[in-house]
Amino acid sequence: MASVGGHGIWYSQAFAQGVGHLLALALEILDRDGNPEWRIIVPVVPVVVGLAFALVVVLAFAGSPAVSMTSEAPPAELVAMVELAAPEAEVAVVVEAAAPIPPPTGRRIEASLHSGESLSLLFQRERLSPADLDGIVRSGPIARRLRSIRPGEEITIDVSDDNDVTRLAWQVDVWETVEFARVGDGYEGREVTRPPISKRGIYNATITNNLFVAATRAGLEDEVAMRLADVFRWDVDFITQVRPGDAFRVLIEEHWLEGELREFGPILAAEFTNRGLTHVAVRYENSPGGGIFFNPDGRPLRKSFLKAPLEFTRVSSPFNPSRVHPLWGTRRPHRGTDYAAPTGTPVFATGAGRVTRAGHTAPNGNYVVIRHSGGIETKYLHLSRIETGIKRGTSVKQGDMIGRVGSTGWSTGPHLHYEFVVDGVHRDPVTVELPKSEPIPEVDKHDFLLATAPLLAHLRSPDESNPQLASAFGED
Numbered sequence: 454m455a456s457v458g459g460h461g462i463w464y465s466q467a468f469a470q471g472v473g474h475l476l477a478l479a480l481e482i483l484d485r486d487g488n489p490e491w492r493i494i495v496p497v498v499p500v501v502v503g504l505a506f507a508l509v510v511v512l513a514f515a516g517s518p519a520v521s522m523t524s525e526a527p528p529a530e531l532v533a534m535v536e537l538a539a540p541e542a543e544v545a546v547v548v549e550a551a552a553p554i555p556p557p558t559g560r561r562i563e564a565s566l567h568s569g570e571s572l573s574l575l576f577q578r579e580r581l582s583p584a585d586l587d588g589i590v591r592s593g594p595i596a597r598r599l600r601s602i603r604p605g606e607e608i609t610i611d612v613s614d615d616n617d618v619t620r621l622a623w624q625v626d627v628w629e630t631v632e633f634a635r636v637g638d639g640y641e642g643r644e645v646t647r648p649p650i651s652k653r654g655i656y657n658a659t660i661t662n663n664l665f666v667a668a669t670r671a672g673l674e675d676e677v678a679m680r681l682a683d684v685f686r687w688d689v690d691f692i693t694q695v696r697p698g699d700a701f702r703v704l705i706e707e708h709w710l711e712g713e714l715r716e717f718g719p720i721l722a723a724e725f726t727n728r729g730l731t732h733v734a735v736r737y738e739n740s741p742g743g744g745i746f747f748n749p750d751g752r753p754l755r756k757s758f759l760k761a762p763l764e765f766t767r768v769s770s771p772f773n774p775s776r777v778h779p780l781w782g783t784r785r786p787h788r789g790t791d792y793a794a795p796t797g798t799p800v801f802a803t804g805a806g807r808v809t810r811a812g813h814t815a816p817n818g819n820y821v822v823i824r825h826s827g828g829i830e831t832k833y834l835h836l837s838r839i840e841t842g843i844k845r846g847t848s849v850k851q852g853d854m855i856g857r858v859g860s861t862g863w864s865t866g867p868h869l870h871y872e873f874v875v876d877g878v879h880r881d882p883v884t885v886e887l888p889k890s891e892p893i894p895e896v897d898k899h900d901f902l903l904a905t906a907p908l909l910a911h912l913r914s915p916d917e918s919n920p921q922l923a924s925a926f927g928e929d
């Protein structure tokens with residue numbers, strides 16, 4: 454027993470002596486021979502050891518209850534402190550890398566211009582030095598960009614304890630920040646851009662009400678729905694022909710930043726099933742002329758006639774089937790398609806040609822007739838006005854505006870009466886067979902197939918569609 458106690462005392466003495474030596478070395482408390490000055494050191498050792506022990510206890514106490522008592526993550530400073538206390542060098546590196554912008558002292562102002570406010574008013578409002586703003590404005594050419602800050606846009610200002618502006622950053626858009634950092638007595642401006650990450654997404658939906666509702670349900674914006682309709686505007690009349698049960702599937706480029714989808718890029722491939730018939734489009738940009746969308750065989754989707762003479766987005770009703778003629782009470786003698794649309798809606802030439810008649814008659818109201826190649830004529834009736842310059846002999850291109858929807862002539866409400874006549878016979882513009890467009894030349898076919906096959910395969914891959922669409926049908 455005594456020997457154990459003796460050993461204990463020996464260890465304590467040896468430990469105290471060791472600590473004393475280190476302390477002596479550190480503090481240079483040495484006598485003339487270079488040995489530790491024990492008279493000074495011995496009384497100090499217990500104090501130092503005691504303080505060290507107390508520090509360890511405090512750290513442990515501060516660290517553990519915060520972690521164990523709440524389920525939330527411990528405050529960042531606490532984590533940093535605990536990690537810094539750990540001996541591994543790599544932890545210290547992580548902590549350094551993970552602590553970027555926030556200034557160690559001072560404060561950060563998250564602000565934006567109020568309506569009609571300038572940066573100098575913002576500086577006044579935040580009680581910042583006009584001299585600092587002057588320094589920023591005079592920092593160089595990048596400062597000129599500050600003139601285009603609009604109200605509501607995010608401005609971050611870091612201010613030191615002395616109320617000096619150390620950094621001003623303006624978030625231009627999701628991709629770009631313009632910032633000015635204090636360097637010496639002045640400021641340096643720079644433009645920081647963050648390139649998006651491009652991914653590809655597949656979206657699909659079945660139409661229950663209209664294309665916009667279906668697109669929204671699929672997670673697409675209206676703008677994408679309009680582009681989708683544009684792709685198929687030579688194949689589908691989106692005003693009168695879209696029906697519940699129609700469906701689409703789109704492969705589209707997505708631009709991501711910081712784990713968020715920020716923007717849709719180009720449509721890469723798409724399918725639109727209209728009344729049981731599926732139209733397929735794939736993007737191919739290496740073809741001179743012929744547009745950028747092709748069917749899988751290499752024929753351009755662009756054709757000599759648009760399916761509808763109006764933009765479907767301008768027509769209010771989701772479905773616009775041919776109506777019973779308001780005056781005759783039957784559609785039998787009435788050849789053509791009636792599009793109910795607000796007065797003033799632009800009317801487009803569905804194909805290139807030459808105007809043969811543009812004028813007014815009692816039944817037609819203001820009307821335009823265009824002669825196209827292949828013995829085809831298109832007629833546009835009841836216009837509120839004919840576009841300036843549209844008269845007999847005028848050449849028009851596909852999509853040119855020729856007039857606006859109205860209710861002139863024998864008409865009871867604003868609508869466009871549109872006729873499609875082939876060799877003098879009225880035809881249904883939706884179902885009429887037209888000459889097919891010229892395919893991609895044989896020499897370019899290999900390149901076309903090489904470029905488009907992966908897109909079409911991706912579009913058709915079964916398991917990559919958006920999970921939220923599983924129950925898309927029948928919700929609205």
Ligand SMILES: [Zn+2]
Pocket residue numbers: 787789790791869870871
């Ligand atoms: Zn009509």
